[in-house]
Amino acid sequence: MASAFAVPPSPPAITPLLAPDRANGAALRAALAYVVGGLGTFLLLGLLGLLMRLDQGGLIVIPAAWFYRIMTLHGAGMVATILLAALGGLAAAVSATTHLNARVLWIALILQLTGTSFVILTTLVGGFGAGWTVLYPLPGHGDIWPLSAAIAMYVGYLFLALGLLVYCLHMLYALARAHGGLTNVLALRYLFSFGRDTRRTLPRPPELIAAVISIDGIAAAAAGIVYLIPMFAHAAGVTSVDALFAKNAVLLFGHTMANLSIYVTAGLVYAALPSFTGRPWRTTWAVVCAWDLIIILMLANYSHHLYADFAQPLGLQLLGELGSYAVALPSFIVTVVGALTQIYRSGIRWTIAPTLLLLGIWGWVLGGIGAVLDATIPVNQVMHNTMWVPAHFHTYYLLGAVAFAWGYLFYMVRELTADRNPRMLRVAAWMYGIGGAGFIFMLFVAGGNSVPRRYAVHLPQWQVYARIAVPFVILLALGLAWFSWDLGTRFLAAWRGTQSAASEP
Amino acid sequence: MTVAPGPSGFVWEWEWELPLLASLVVSEVAYVACWFRGGLAPQHAHLAWKHLAAFTAGLVIIVIALASPIGANDERLLSMHMVAHDLLIWVAAPLLVMGGVPLLGDTIRLPRYLRRALELLTSPIVALLVSTSLLWVWHAPAAFDRALASESVHVVEHLCFLIGYLLYWWPLVVQPEAIGRLRGHLARAVYLVVGMMQSALLSALIMFHGTVLYTTYLHVPGATLDSALADQRLAGALMWYPGAVIFALAAALAIRENRTSPLAGSTVSTRQRDHEKAAAARTDPVQ
Numbered sequence: 001m002a003s004a005f006a007v008p009p010s011p012p013a014i015t016p017l018l019a020p021d022r023a024n025g026a027a028l029r030a031a032l033a034y035v036v037g038g039l040g041t042f043l044l045l046g047l048l049g050l051l052m053r054l055d056q057g058g059l060i061v062i063p064a065a066w067f068y069r070i071m072t073l074h075g076a077g078m079v080a081t082i083l084l085a086a087l088g089g090l091a092a093a094v095s096a097t098t099h100l101n102a103r104v105l106w107i108a109l110i111l112q113l114t115g116t117s118f119v120i121l122t123t124l125v126g127g128f129g130a131g132w133t134v135l136y137p138l139p140g141h142g143d144i145w146p147l148s149a150a151i152a153m154y155v156g157y158l159f160l161a162l163g164l165l166v167y168c169l170h171m172l173y174a175l176a177r178a179h180g181g182l183t184n185v186l187a188l189r190y191l192f193s194f195g196r197d198t199r200r201t202l203p204r205p206p207e208l209i210a211a212v213i214s215i216d217g218i219a220a221a222a223a224g225i226v227y228l229i230p231m232f233a234h235a236a237g238v239t240s241v242d243a244l245f246a247k248n249a250v251l252l253f254g255h256t257m258a259n260l261s262i263y264v265t266a267g268l269v270y271a272a273l274p275s276f277t278g279r280p281w282r283t284t285w286a287v288v289c290a291w292d293l294i295i296i297l298m299l300a301n302y303s304h305h306l307y308a309d310f311a312q313p314l315g316l317q318l319l320g321e322l323g324s325y326a327v328a329l330p331s332f333i334v335t336v337v338g339a340l341t342q343i344y345r346s347g348i349r350w351t352i353a354p355t356l357l358l359l360g361i362w363g364w365v366l367g368g369i370g371a372v373l374d375a376t377i378p379v380n381q382v383m384h385n386t387m388w389v390p391a392h393f394h395t396y397y398l399l400g401a402v403a404f405a406w407g408y409l410f411y412m413v414r415e416l417t418a419d420r421n422p423r424m425l426r427v428a429a430w431m432y433g434i435g436g437a438g439f440i441f442m443l444f445v446a447g448g449n450s451v452p453r454r455y456a457v458h459l460p461q462w463q464v465y466a467r468i469a470v471p472f473v474i475l476l477a478l479g480l481a482w483f484s485w486d487l488g489t490r491f492l493a494a495w496r497g498t499q500s501a502a503s504e505p
Numbered sequence: 506m507t508v509a510p511g512p513s514g515f516v517w518e519w520e521w522e523l524p525l526l527a528s529l530v531v532s533e534v535a536y537v538a539c540w541f542r543g544g545l546a547p548q549h550a551h552l553a554w555k556h557l558a559a560f561t562a563g564l565v566i567i568v569i570a571l572a573s574p575i576g577a578n579d580e581r582l583l584s585m586h587m588v589a590h591d592l593l594i595w596v597a598a599p600l601l602v603m604g605g606v607p608l609l610g611d612t613i614r615l616p617r618y619l620r621r622a623l624e625l626l627t628s629p630i631v632a633l634l635v636s637t638s639l640l641w642v643w644h645a646p647a648a649f650d651r652a653l654a655s656e657s658v659h660v661v662e663h664l665c666f667l668i669g670y671l672l673y674w675w676p677l678v679v680q681p682e683a684i685g686r687l688r689g690h691l692a693r694a695v696y697l698v699v700g701m702m703q704s705a706l707l708s709a710l711i712m713f714h715g716t717v718l719y720t721t722y723l724h725v726p727g728a729t730l731d732s733a734l735a736d737q738r739l740a741g742a743l744m745w746y747p748g749a750v751i752f753a754l755a756a757a758l759a760i761r762e763n764r765t766s767p768l769a770g771s772t773v774s775t776r777q778r779d780h781e782k783a784a785a786a787r788t789d790p791v792q
Contacts, residue, residue, distance in 0.1 A: 030690065
């Protein structure tokens with residue numbers, strides 16, 4: 001009798017990025033556009049982050065109205081662009097074995113870029129500064145921006161939600177078609193038989209993760225649309241809105257979008273790391289169980305942002321706390337232990353891609369610890385409005401998701417150009433890691449000392465944390481500039497590497 | 506017949522102007538004649554009902570934009586003026602290209618001077634620059650107010666928009682083998698996004714501007730500073746939001762896996778192959 005952790009019938013070989021005859025070339029080109037577009041915008045939005053930190057350190061002076069515009073653009077833009085890069089990476093990984101329609105990927109990308117353009121113009125031209133959470137009723141009642149700016153922001157979010165919806169629906173359809181149904185992509189029979197039912201070929205881990213992410217993406221997009229409909233109605237003067245309902249809906253949308261980008265990029269590790277270690281990453285029962293659980297747990301943890309709302313039902317508060325704990329455990333343990341098992345005595349060459357992937361693992365773990373602390377109700381009561389919260393999500397993003405995404409992009413370029421990443425480039429990865437860690441550490445220290453978040457003007461005694469962080473941010477920026485320079489010189493070759501003689505020009 | 510609007514009411518009458526109507530009718534008659542003849546170069550043209558429908562629909566949209574209550578009120582309300590511009594550049598222009606270009610037949614076989622001129626004007630960078638420049642220059646307050654003050658300048662303004670956006674849509678809409686056709690998903694996506702971004706920026710500048718940009722609208726009977734400003738905000742939104750939807754739709758239609766004509770949904774290549782097969786069969790001595 002097969003044990004719960006018996007070797008499953010998943011394809012044992014390491015799947016190359018390029019399918020035979022470059023059949024996935026068109027999808028890979030769309031995926032490259034996602035990743036490069038996402039990470040390119042990330043660089044620009046990162047500069048806005050540097051401006052805010054310089055302001056908080058008292059080194060430059062940004063008028064408060066402009067600070068909040070920049071903060072809104074930085075926050076909303078980062079969630080959107082990192083998710084964009086993550087979705088591109090996932091499409092590339094899945095396209096190696098599953099037919100994805102490049103046209104649909106491009107349409108979803110253009111919808112996302114349209115949404116992003118709305119956010120940029122609304123903040124920079126329209127003066128909108130209510131924060132990326134656009135929490136009701138502030139957007140409609142801000143004294144320093146017109147109602148039309150709030151409406152334009154909502155329209156931008158609507159396009160972002162539609163783009164995500166198109167991508168997720170297509171991904172789910174393609175996977176279900178390739179595997180003969182959704183239950184097979186999620187390996188539900190294998191899961192509920194505790195690994196005994198091995199009659200069907202299991203999906204590769206990136207395919208399983210893509211299905212999980214797509215289901216949550218559809219739920220998040222639906223929540224976004226549910227939030228936006230009463231917001232439009234309110235802007236038109238039709239009705240008043242229940243503020244608590246609005247906050248629940250917008251955080252289910254926004255928090256899940258943020259979570260998605262982190263979990264999608266973690267999924268990229270499953271696709272890329274085996275090609276460096278030479279060991280296939282099998283779809284074990286533990287992997288299936290952990291990722292299938294994510295479907296529910298990722299949707300349950302958003303309400304840890306509502307602990308301060310006394311009107312929120314206690315059940316939802318507890319669900320937020322338990323969901324936050326539970327979402328961390330399966331994916332962390334399986335992914336982190338799996339990655340370390342992959343690396344252990346594999347003889348891996350530490351070029352830039354695996355270095356960044358490993359950095360991402362540690363960033364994810366450290367960000368997760370910060371998040372679990374913040375999700376604990378008594379801690380949250382004290383820390384939620386301090387710099388502790390930006391510290392934890394910056395760890396998740398900068399050292400986790402973004403490191404994964406850059407690592408995956410370097411992996412893609414290596415695969416498509418058949419050209420090894422230069423060894424010296426590892427120095428840039430160290431600069432990125434040390435710069436990022438120093439910058440984030442000072443956010444944690446500031447949070448630990450109760451420095452409030454979302455303040456445009458910092459008291460002199462708070463400024464020291466930001467001042468210490470600035471050299472680290474500059475080191476981080478130099479590392480990123482090195483990444484960009486190197487990729488810029490090799491990108492065209494990678495693009496050509498996707499094209500076969502018969503492919504679309 | 507021009508109707509002087511009341512102080513606050515919306516004019517529900519059409520503004521029929523003879524030169525406009527005459528030029529549209531002549532265009533339609535000329536198009537239909539050429540269409541029945543099989544195009545300007547019949548041996549290479551492959552015209553279908555959808556081309557006739559697209560061209561006719563383009564002309565009807567021009568009538569709606571300029572002669573309907575939308576056009577009739579464009580000197581009273583900036584928002585109506587923007588709707589008229591939207592219809593001209595985002596609906597009428599692509600429809601006219603879709604229906605009109607196949608009339609030329611195989612553009613590669615056009616006379617050399619005409620081909621060179623087309624290659625230059627419809628190259629994506631030139632088309633983008635021309636359409637963007639015309640859109641921005643005419644929305645400068647001085648130029649816009651001048652157009653509102655003089656009927657002939659107003660006509661020139663609309664012609665500029667139409668010509669600029671005939672060029673803009675050309676690389677996306679024309680049949681696969683035509684001159685100026687933009688190839689590759691990335692190129693088409695970038696072209697669409699740049700086109701969308703520049704018009705979105707202009708719309709946002711109009712929408713969020715704190716004062717009335719086009720002062721003519723302050724002198725409309727019954728207008729106040731607040732009403733003119735609210736109208737300006739609405740005008741910006743009417744240029745921005747439908748524009749984004751149009752570009753998203755255009756992306757859905759223009760980015761395709763195969764080489765068939767995008768927005769037109771044309772199967773010109775297949776038709777051409779059939780046509781060539783039939784021609785070959787006619788000349789085949791064995792048959």
